Every structure is written in C-alpha cells, then in structure tokens.
Amino acid sequence: MDTTTVPRTARPSPRALTLLAVGATALALTAAAATPLNPAPRQARADGQRTLTVAVSQSVDSLSPFLAQRLVSTTVHRLIYENLTNYDAKDNHAIPGLATKWEPSPDKLTWTYTIRENSTWSDGKQATAEDAAWTFNTMMTDEGAATANGSFVANFKKVTAPSPTKLVIELKKPQATMAALDVPILPRHEWEKVGDYARFNNDKKFPIVGNGPFILTDYKVDQYVKFKPNQKFWRGAPKFDELVLKYYKDGDAAVAALQKGEVSFASNLTPAQAASLAKAKNIKVNDAPGRRFYALATNPGARSKDGKKFGDGHPALLNPKVRQALFAATDRKTIIDKVFQGHAVEGQGYIPPRFSAYHWKPDADQRIAYDPARAAALLDEAGYKKNKAGKRVGKDGRPLDFRILCHATDPNDKAIGKYMQEWWGELGIGLKVDCLDNVSDPWLAGEYDLAFDGWSVNPDPDFVLSIHTCAALPSTPKDTGATDNFICDKKFDELYAQQTAEYDQAKRADLVKQMQSRLYDTGYMNVMAYPNAVEAYRTDQIRAITTMPESGGNLWGQDGYWSWWSAVPAEVDDTSGGSGSSTGLVIGIVTTVVLAAGLVVFVATRRRSTAEDRE
Amino acid sequence: MTVPSTAAQTASSLAWARRRGSVARFWRAYRTHRAGLFGLGALAVIALVALAAPLLVGSDVQSVTNAPGAALESPSGAFPLGTDQFGRSLLGLLIWGARISLTVGLMAAALSVAIGTLVGILAGHFGGWFSTVTMRITDWFLVMPTLVLAIVLATVMSRSVWTVILAIGVTSWPTTARLVRAQTLAVESRPYIERATALGGGHGHIMSRHVLPNVMPLVLAQTTLGISNAILTEATLAFLGLGDPDVVSWGGMLQDAREAGAVSSGHWWYLAPPGIAIAAVALAFTLCGRAVESVLNPKLGVSTR
Numbered sequence A: 001m002d003t004t005t006v007p008r009t010a011r012p013s014p015r016a017l018t019l020l021a022v023g024a025t026a027l028a029l030t031a032a033a034a035t036p037l038n039p040a041p042r043q044a045r046a047d048g049q050r051t052l053t054v055a056v057s058q059s060v061d062s063l064s065p066f067l068a069q070r071l072v073s074t075t076v077h078r079l080i081y082e083n084l085t086n087y088d089a090k091d092n093h094a095i096p097g098l099a100t101k102w103e104p105s106p107d108k109l110t111w112t113y114t115i116r117e118n119s120t121w122s123d124g125k126q127a128t129a130e131d132a133a134w135t136f137n138t139m140m141t142d143e144g145a146a147t148a149n150g151s152f153v154a155n156f157k158k159v160t161a162p163s164p165t166k167l168v169i170e171l172k173k174p175q176a177t178m179a180a181l182d183v184p185i186l187p188r189h190e191w192e193k194v195g196d197y198a199r200f201n202n203d204k205k206f207p208i209v210g211n212g213p214f215i216l217t218d219y220k221v222d223q224y225v226k227f228k229p230n231q232k233f234w235r236g237a238p239k240f241d242e243l244v245l246k247y248y249k250d251g252d253a254a255v256a257a258l259q260k261g262e263v264s265f266a267s268n269l270t271p272a273q274a275a276s277l278a279k280a281k282n283i284k285v286n287d288a289p290g291r292r293f294y295a296l297a298t299n300p301g302a303r304s305k306d307g308k309k310f311g312d313g314h315p316a317l318l319n320p321k322v323r324q325a326l327f328a329a330t331d332r333k334t335i336i337d338k339v340f341q342g343h344a345v346e347g348q349g350y351i352p353p354r355f356s357a358y359h360w361k362p363d364a365d366q367r368i369a370y371d372p373a374r375a376a377a378l379l380d381e382a383g384y385k386k387n388k389a390g391k392r393v394g395k396d397g398r399p400l401d402f403r404i405l406c407h408a409t410d411p412n413d414k415a416i417g418k419y420m421q422e423w424w425g426e427l428g429i430g431l432k433v434d435c436l437d438n439v440s441d442p443w444l445a446g447e448y449d450l451a452f453d454g455w456s457v458n459p460d461p462d463f464v465l466s467i468h469t470c471a472a473l474p475s476t477p478k479d480t481g482a483t484d485n486f487i488c489d490k491k492f493d494e495l496y497a498q499q500t501a502e503y504d505q506a507k508r509a510d511l512v513k514q515m516q517s518r519l520y521d522t523g524y525m526n527v528m529a530y531p532n533a534v535e536a537y538r539t540d541q542i543r544a545i546t547t548m549p550e551s552g553g554n555l556w557g558q559d560g561y562w563s564w565w566s567a568v569p570a571e572v573d574d575t576s577g578g579s580g581s582s583t584g585l586v587i588g589i590v591t592t593v594v595l596a597a598g599l600v601v602f603v604a605t606r607r608r609s610t611a612e613d614r615e
Numbered sequence B: 001m002t003v004p005s006t007a008a009q010t011a012s013s014l015a016w017a018r019r020r021g022s023v024a025r026f027w028r029a030y031r032t033h034r035a036g037l038f039g040l041g042a043l044a045v046i047a048l049v050a051l052a053a054p055l056l057v058g059s060d061v062q063s064v065t066n067a068p069g070a071a072l073e074s075p076s077g078a079f080p081l082g083t084d085q086f087g088r089s090l091l092g093l094l095i096w097g098a099r100i101s102l103t104v105g106l107m108a109a110a111l112s113v114a115i116g117t118l119v120g121i122l123a124g125h126f127g128g129w130f131s132t133v134t135m136r137i138t139d140w141f142l143v144m145p146t147l148v149l150a151i152v153l154a155t156v157m158s159r160s161v162w163t164v165i166l167a168i169g170v171t172s173w174p175t176t177a178r179l180v181r182a183q184t185l186a187v188e189s190r191p192y193i194e195r196a197t198a199l200g201g202g203h204g205h206i207m208s209r210h211v212l213p214n215v216m217p218l219v220l221a222q223t224t225l226g227i228s229n230a231i232l233t234e235a236t237l238a239f240l241g242l243g244d245p246d247v248v249s250w251g252g253m254l255q256d257a258r259e260a261g262a263v264s265s266g267h268w269w270y271l272a273p274p275g276i277a278i279a280a281v282a283l284a285f286t287l288c289g290r291a292v293e294s295v296l297n298p299k300l301g302v303s304t305r
Helices: A003-009 A015-034 A071-080 A129-141 A251-260 A271-278 A320-328 A332-339 A372-381 A411-427 A440-444 A462-466 A490-501 A505-522 A562-566 A581-609 B002-031 B034-051 B090-126 B128-143 B146-156 B161-169 B174-188 B191-198 B203-239 B250-259 B268-296
Strands: A051-056 A085-087 A094-096 A099-104 A110-115 A156-163 A166-171 A214-220 A224-229 A242-247 A283-288 A292-298 A344-346 A401-407 A430-436 A450-456 A525-531 A533-538 A542-544
Touching: A051 A251, A071 A214, A071 A224, A071 A242, A094 A099, A110 A129, A129 A156, A129 A166, A251 A271, A251 A533, A271 A283, A271 A533, A292 A320, A320 A372, A320 A525, A332 A344, A332 A411, A332 A525, A372 A411, A401 A411, A411 A430, A411 A450, A462 A490, A490 A505, A505 A525, B002 B034, B002 B268, B034 B090, B034 B268, B090 B128, B090 B161, B090 B174, B090 B203, B090 B250, B090 B268, B128 B174, B146 B161, B146 B203, B161 B203, B174 B203, B191 B203, B203 B250, B203 B268, B250 B268
Parallel strands: A051 A242, A401 A430, A401 A450
Antiparallel strands: A085 A094, A099 A110, A110 A166, A156 A166, A214 A224, A224 A242, A283 A533, A292 A450, A292 A525, A344 A525
C-alpha cells in the first residue's frame, strides 16, 4: 500500500533480494495498477455502512486549530468546528456559520455577532458566545495560541460575551475581515484545561469535542483520520456514515486505490494520471481552477523584527534588476504547457483569477515578459557580466550561482527546476536544485536563495497578504514568524493597513490590487502559475458532490465543508468489472507463463547439473 | 653491474611469463563456464554502449528545453521506447543512464572492496586486541541494515554521484573484510611466511608481498559480485530520490516515472526498460562473479561443465 517506504520493510540479511525487489516493485506496480485484484468496489460493506474514503498525502501538522497551518489540517478543522461565518459555495460571499447575524457599529470599531442557539457540542453542551469570546481572548493573550491565526486578532481590543447569543468584538482600528474570520471556535469547557497551547496538539482524547458537520473519532499519524457524521448538525447531517482521510504518501498508490475502489477520491493528480483516469469507467476527473498560486520566491535577506540579519541568501538577489532578470528568463508558458500540461493558468498577480474581485494583472509596460535578451541586458546593467568561462560574476568576484529550495514531494518543483537550470544556464547563471523532504528548516533559517512557494488563497485575501508584512517577521532570529519569505516593504505595509481598515468593497479591492502591483514590482514573489485542482472521484460511490464555486470548482481543500458534507452516496451496484480487467488478465497470464517457463528451465538445468550425482 | 641487471631482467621476464601463463590458464578455465561467458558478453555490449553514448545519442539527450517529443508518447519509430514527461527519448536516456549506473557500481564496489581488504588484512595480520576491536566494528557494520545506513549518509551529505558512491562504499565492506581476514589467517599460517619473517621481512613486506597476492583472487571475485549489489543499491537510492537529481541514472528514471504517475496510468514503457536494464546488468555481473569465483577458488570444487 505504502510503496514509497519499500526499503523500510527491508530486513538486514537478504539484502540482494530486497534490492532486486525495487526494480521488481516498479514492474509489479504496473501490473497491480492494471489488474483489479478487487474488481468490485470495496466500499459496500456487509453492515451497510457507507464510508467515504479520501486519499490524502500531506501530513497533519497539528490538530489544534491554534497551531495548524497546513491545508489538510485546516480542512479537518472546517469539518469538526464552526467558524463565526462561512463562505457560500456559489460565489464565496459570507454566510452564517456559528453566527447568524453580524454588524458593525457606526464608528466601525465595534462588531456585534448573534450566535445561533441550535448548535451544540458533540458532548451535548450548547455552543455559546462565551466559547467564541474565550477562543479569541486566548489567541489575544497567549502567544502560543496565536501561532496560526494571530493575524486575525492582532487588531482586537476587547472581546466579550454579554449573553450566550451575543458576541461583541471591539477593535483598535477598523478591520475589513470581520465577516471572514477563518478561526475555528473551540469549546471552552474542553480547552480551558489545556496548559501550554504552543505544545498541545489536540490528538490525545477521541472523539474530539466539536460542533461541525463531522466528529473526529480517530487519528493515527500518517495513517488515517476518521470521522463520524454529526447527527445534530444544524445545517443537516452529512449523508455518508463515515468519512476517512486515508494516507497514501505515493500518488501512484492513491490512484491505484481509486481504480480499485478502495478510496472514493484522490487529488493532486499528474497530467498522465488525469488522462488515464478520464478514460476509466465510473471515475470522474474534476479539473478545476485552483485557489493556489505557484511562485518563485527570492530571499530578500532574512531578518527579524529586532533588526538582526540571518541566513545566507545570495547578496546579488538584493539587486532588483537581478530578480527581474531571473523572472524574465523564466518561460511561464512552457511551464504551463510542458510541466502542468495545460492543467494550470499562467501567473499574473498574486491572487488567482478565481477570486475575480481581487485578481490583478500587470499592464503591458509593467509586465515582465519572457525575454532572455532583456534578462541578459538587465544583468549586464546590474554589473554581472559574463566572464570567459561564460559565467556571470559580480564585482566582488562571486559568481551568480543560486540554490533553489524544492519540495522533494512535489514533482513539479523538480521538473521546473530542470527547465530553469537550462534557461538560466544559457544566461551564465548556475542553479542548484535542493530537493528536500523538509524544506521548513532551511526556509525558516533563511538559508536559501530562491524557493518554490505556494499558498492556497482564501476568499478574503487578508491572510495571504499579511504574510508579507513586516509585522509577520519573527521577533528574533530564533523565533518563527508568520512571514512567508521575510519580505518587509514599507509601501506594501502602508497599503496593507489601508485595505484592512477599508469597509467599502470596491475601494478595498482597489487597494489589494495596488498591493499586488507593488509586490510584483519588488520581484520577491514571482507568480509563475495558478495550478488547477486536478482530482478524481468514483461515481459508483459518490453520486453527487458540491464543488466550490458550484460551477466548475474544486473538491479538496475548499473554503468550507461543502464537498464532504454534501456528498451523496451512490446506490451500491456490483456490476462493475472494470475496463482494466482484460488488460489485467492478459498481464496476469503473461506473467504466469513467464514464471512457469522460468521454473521449468530452472528445474531442467538443476536436474541436468546434478545428473552425475544422482543414482 | 651487468650481471644483476640481466638477472633481474630474466626474473621479471620469468614473472611475466608466469603471469601470462596463469591468465591463459584462468581464461581456459573460465571459458568452460557457459553462464560466465554469457555474462561477460552482455557486459561487453553494455560497456560498449555506455562508452559510445555521446556518439550514439548525443549529450543533449538530457536537455528538457530541446526535448524533441511530446509528453509520455508511446513507443514509435522515432522514439523506440517512447518519451518521458518532458518529451525526451527514453531510449536515449536509458543509454545515457548506463554510464552513471556502471560508473557508480564499479567505483562503489571498488571502494567497498578496498576498505574491506585493508581492514581484513590488517586484522588478520596483527591479530590480538587490534583484530578483536576491528572485527567488532566490522560486526557492527555487518548487522546494520546497509540500505538504512546508506540512506542516512546520502541524506546528510549533499546530493551528488560521489555521495552515492561513498554511501554504498562505506556501508558494504564488512563481508569482504571478514572473508579477507579468514584468508589472511590461512595464508599466514603457511611455513613460507615464517621463513620470510626469519629473513627479516617486516609487517609491510609480509602483508603487501605475500598476503595480498594470495588474497587477490578472492578480492577479485568479491569485487565482481559486489558490483551488482552496488548497482542495485545505487538504483534504490536514486529511486528513493537520494541520487543526484541532475544526472540521468536508471534508478532516477524509475523515480521520474513514479513521479509522473506512469505506474497508475499504465505507461509501462517508461518503467520496464530501466527496470530490466538494472536487472540485466546485475545479473551479468553476478554470472561473471560466480564464474570467476569458481575458477579461482579450488574449494568450490570442479564445476559441472
């Protein structure tokens, strides 16, 4: 099942055998993929339980909403807790969550939320304004609790709950994100007892007390996360009897499991997988505009709030011309065509076009188009001329040799790295692609020149913009800040403060666009592409499911619980033999014949060789 | 002045004649092993292809920007083994990959056997507490799962071909060390060693002039067998993404195939050729190694044919 860990099962002694197995595994996998060992979907179980199994690969960083930042973890939190507000599946506008109503005071500094009366925690207690007030107050007073979502409460002055259904938030300055606070509200009676919020991962006691559409019943690191539907959920209980996020660290294994019917859903498909699944019976491939951007980040010189510099970013990258030249020598169209094979949209501004209100495009004279000649000219201007060996060297004698941090788990990083090596190599720039399983350590330490970077963007852009402000820098070099890439730009910060305080939607959108323009010009975050969400599900297990946005949207990692909450199980039919069975059969027969022939030859030679010894 | 010189000449020419004779004898004995000849032939072909790779496919076969085909094309006249996800010819990559797989295999095996021989001879010659200590270290390496150790080494060091060679070399020497030590003990118990010592031969002289030549056959056979192991380990490390990402190797091709999703989408032509190539080369080296072993080691008895 877990094919990436083949060697971990290796016993020390029959080493040669284990090693041979690697070559054989690859072959065996092909056969396994094509051979439905288990043609009838296993999803229909004897007890009539209908389980929705979702293949995931990203590890959970923490089950505590105070700490969790990864997509898989925040997705889990959306399923088991409620935020004050939710986003509409159709067009992302704010709709009631735990709060039914919210309104600002005339001076824009006090927001009053009405908390619903029909939401109960899974242990039977009522969810009240008191819980919400406690959650926000904890984040405001405890630094550990502010790790993940601190940016939402940084501007809060006071949060009170005058009555169980009334929550009052007083602000220091107006804040535009008050209807988009992506903060899960926690049950106070369970969480008060926790001592250190910076260390508590919420993974000791199951089921976890929550009030979302699902209840988390079990979790094993990198194996599974299991949920039961919350029958008392105010919007209506989910229709499946169980939801399981099952770990497949290998994309091919996940797809094989989908083909066999072991899982109902798999995401992050490669173009080849999407193409082959599109032809498969009972499987629907969903190729939707993604909510991610995929960028080339350049290290602007890592520093902390106390002004200390750290890390070892290449000094040449502090020159804006060098950054521009690097981006001008990056052919985004080829990346879309060759690496993503059409499953992505060429990058423009910071926020993907899916969020049309905030999406920004550079105009013709601002845009850094693919133009190697211009890139060479820019580098010459910046003082990095080619030497006799064809390498560009600065006045200090240091050649333009960069390192790029790449996620070993993301094949796209590696593939684009290969292209960059060739494009930039022609310009005389060296590039070393550092593919690591854990990029966080060098990243947080500022020990990188360039990095492949990407974030999922929420309908409200505040958070993804906040990670590039000076306020997000770590307090000291030893701390971890919310910052993404150590960017600290005065003009960007000013615009950020303005947009946060702007309640007029159109004006705020305009400010957000100005911020993106500024970010584009600084060249620290160069968006190369907006990858599509390429995912597939079994139509013989899931009859209907809500995408977000409803027309042509994605399923995994939505800004809400719509997909899994809405999924309708298909009536079980066991007529599916799978179109792959004939090829599987052929491969099976061929393998058997080959093995049998090998055995015969082996036995024959053995007999001949021992002929003299036998009586 | 002239007399010793001619004497030396005759001595050396005698030595050469003896060596020629033993090589001829070796070859006559080797020739009787059909499997060994088969392996040797296969190796010759593969080595020739690897050496001629720049002429056969050109060095720009690795280039992604000048890739001639579309992504993951199935085998055709233009691309006999199809293309990879960048549109590069898989046949070209396979041929190019042979260079890395063979180089790493040979060098890692040589390194491993060199370490093993050194440790084995020293431990066997000096004996006593020195032998005990070195053999305990050897045992420690012997019981360590080689692959795990190699993965750790390849992870902490920078990604390059040399790292892989080193990782394989320093993890796979204990077997050789044990074999060589046993052989050294056997050789040193012979009377002529005692005579050499009596005539004033020092430790260095005994080890290099008397023990080493006598353990050489064993070492040679061990090297040949070690290469196939080294090639498989290299492929494993590359498959696990621990190889140098900038070079094409067979294990790396398998890893690329996996990343492109070739397994689940049924693009067998991406997976099968590197897998078969690894198996074929490992098999060829093993066949040669077994033949060499049975020729050089009389204890293994006369072969069946």
